[in-house]
Amino acid sequence: MQPTAREEIPQGTLDLLILKTLDRLGELHGFQIANAIQACSQDVLQVEEGSLYPALQRMLLKDWLSAEWGKTPENRRARYYQLTREGRKQLARELTRYGRVSEAIGRVLEPA
């Protein structure tokens, strides 16, 4: 089987992806978030763990996420992340911004 070409996540969109994933799927731990993003993008987007965890910490600090220690189905200790109210607001803001930017980029590219 020919593996799909994998792409790095464009700069500045990781936060948006994390927020959206948590918004859709609820409570997840880090590995699940990474997998979910990869799965939803049909293996195109691949989250580097090296940037995932700092991003999660940064978002915790900004109070967009809350975290709690829990057990996985296999009974392993994992930290589960969840959107806060502030996080939901941030998601809305980032979506609008992203929509505007991609639309604009689209307009720039179209005539070519």
Add this chain to the structure above:
Amino acid sequence: MRALFRRISYLSNRQRYLDDLESEMRLHRELRLELLARQGVAPDEAALAAQRRFGNTTLLKEDFHNMLTWNLLEDLLKDLRYSLRSLFANPLFASIAVLTLALGIGANTAIFSVINAVLLRGLPVSHPEQLVYLHVEPGQPEGYSNTGNSNSSFSEYVFEQLRTEHQALSAVAAYVPLGVNKIALRVGPIPEEAAVEMVSGDFFSGLGVAASCGRTFNPADEKNHAGVAVLGNAYWNRRFAGDCSVVGKSIYVKGIPLTIIGVAARGFSGVEPSPTDIWIPLQITPALNAWGNQQKGYYEDPSWWCIRLVGRLTPGATLQQAEASLAAVFQRAAYEHLGGKPKPDEQPRKLVLVPARGIGPDGDYYKEPLYYLFAIVGVILLIACGNVAMLLAARSSARQREFGIRLAIGGSQNRLFRQLLAESLLLSGAGAAVGWMFALACSKVLAGWAGMEANLTPDRTVALFTATIMVLIAILFGLAPLLTVRRAAFGLALKNSSANAFQEKSRSRTARFILVAQVALGLVLAVSAGLLTRSLQNLERANLGLKTDGLLVFGLSPQLDAPSDAKAIAFYSGVLNQLRSLPGVLSATLMDNRIGSGWSNNTDALLDGKQPEGKSAAMRWNSVGPDFFSTLGVAVLEGRDFRDSDAANSPKVAIVNETFVKRFLKGHEVLGHLVSYTSKTAFTIVGVVADSKYTGVREDPIPMAYFPFVQVGFVGEMQIELRTAGDPYALLPEVRRAIARSAPDLALLQPMSQRAHDFSITQDLLVSRLSQFFSALAILLVASGLYGTLAYSVSRRTSEFGVRMAIGCERPQLLWMVLREGLLLSALGIAVGLPAAFAFSRYLDSQLYGLRPHDPVTFGVAVVGVLLVCLGAGFMPALRAASIDPIRALRYE
């Protein structure tokens, strides 16, 4: 907000956070490994792949750490470290700057700690802001007598009425000294003196003062007039080395045995500025009467107002409310023994509450000189800051190259500015620390020098004050580097230094401006110091009307089992005879009020049975001993001095002064008239003496009458005055031995030479000396600033001078060039300073004695002095400019 908590919690639980992260990432790796295994990848390869995707985990954790800590804080620490290194690299600059700042900050801290102690600080009790002194304006009702300040004295009866009023005051406590001066007492074999106060039973509980050892008083102690005593904390530490076993010991106050039951809490030494050593409950025995009075007991006589009161406002009550709620009670109590209401033409008496702050109402007396000194040290701080600012500016312009390079290789302006700010913070911090130590030493010296009885140790308020100054200075100096950095950013710095000429010019313009301001401020200080010095000279040279050299004065308080005038008179006659026979004593006398102490008897004179006509019949009087005027060296103009033969039962006699004659008996034969202070007895005038000062140097001539103490009666503590052949103090041990032979329990109270007493000008002495010291300091700072600036400019212009010389400029011309610059600046400074000094000196008017605030001599001397100092400061750099070797100078660049 939550982020802040997380950061703080991270700082304290750093390891836990890192462990969490570690375990989270471990789980991730393991899950990834399992996933890869399920997809059929070989275990070794899978491990490598998982690891690869994670990257450098240590770096990750570091990122995490950075995210959670304040980079700012760490940068600041780095900046401080770097600044420290760069300051150490130039120790001369650093030490001059720190010392200059320390002088300025230290002087301010020292004076502020005095202001704090005298005017601002509350008493060391719980909720000091609730404490108030009870005052009566303008004094006790007409027809009543008073001891102490008439504003702060009440009768025992009025106190009993006021203390029942609890609506606005939760407590009213009474206190009254056992004597005008310290009291003779004994704890063991050796007699000593101490300040003793009688207080009401709720004095300590009302003020909220606990006991360090034992207990304080309770209402029963007052009711029973218990023979117990509580020691002041400072006295206890001084006298008994802070040993609690003193509780239970006996103490003999004026020969009466009392038991020590406790020690007051740390820091508490009464509610008056002069510390109290011992408290006893209000007593009823005549031997322990208020103020040592022999005539009337304060419990029996509602006409004698002598007790002081302090109260505590109930929480939330305002001064006005409290005054209003006490007014009716006070009016009723005050006039109850005067027919219930004031005389028709009497000014109404009012109860007033005064917040207990600093050293109380007495603080007003120090207010003016203190604010004056505060202004002076403020000016010194300005001058000091000016000097350091010039130093900093010179330094950073010398470092332009360094800044240029740092910016060129990618340093951010922001960071550079922060680093310079750190440097000025470091300087002002070090200055404040050294200054604080200066201030500690200074305020100790000050307290000793002034004989000011207030605790001057700096407290939290003072620390806050100093910290504020420090921060202000740091910000001020931080602005200068901002400009420097902005300039460096233009990139000029990397070019040849001649391109800096433009910047150099603007820098030296700033320096000139600062210098002119400094000279002006220096002149203001020099003028005010000059005025105060001349005023002090006038005070010292003032004709007192008596010869103070060789006079020894001390108090004695006889301890008699059953006090009576006959016994007291016999006692004093014995003492006088004994002292007269001592070798070295030329003559001996005594008096009721010690001259120069500020105490006096004041009344309306009675001449031939009636008040003399004219605007004022006011007269001061004193009861004195035989040979009074010959001992003090006061000229007898007519008639005679008092003699031993003026006995209690011989014809009553009096002596009056010149002013008395001028005012009441002008053009009349004086001797033979009758004069008195009371309608009960009349005294025949047998002599006229020259005017002499009684209460203090500033006293204007006032009618005085003197009466023999044996004929006035009511003999209590008296002041003995000895005229000695040599040094009065040398005679003191001999006098002590002589007194001990006849009265072993008796201490000499406040012995001193009449000269040392200096007639109440201690404060003038202090203010004038401090003012001299500070203005000398200021001028020194100005001179060093001028010197530094000129020296720096000479060194920067070395090549210019070399060129000038090479093209034929003579050395004297160069000398004059530099000198002229200094002189021009000082002349400009003086021109600005003169009107300022003129305006400022007006505020000194009330403190000056015998000269006007615009005294031309003082102004002239100050101007010439400042000019000379500036000339001196400019001379050295000028000399250096003139001695430049042109060949070397041209190679200088």
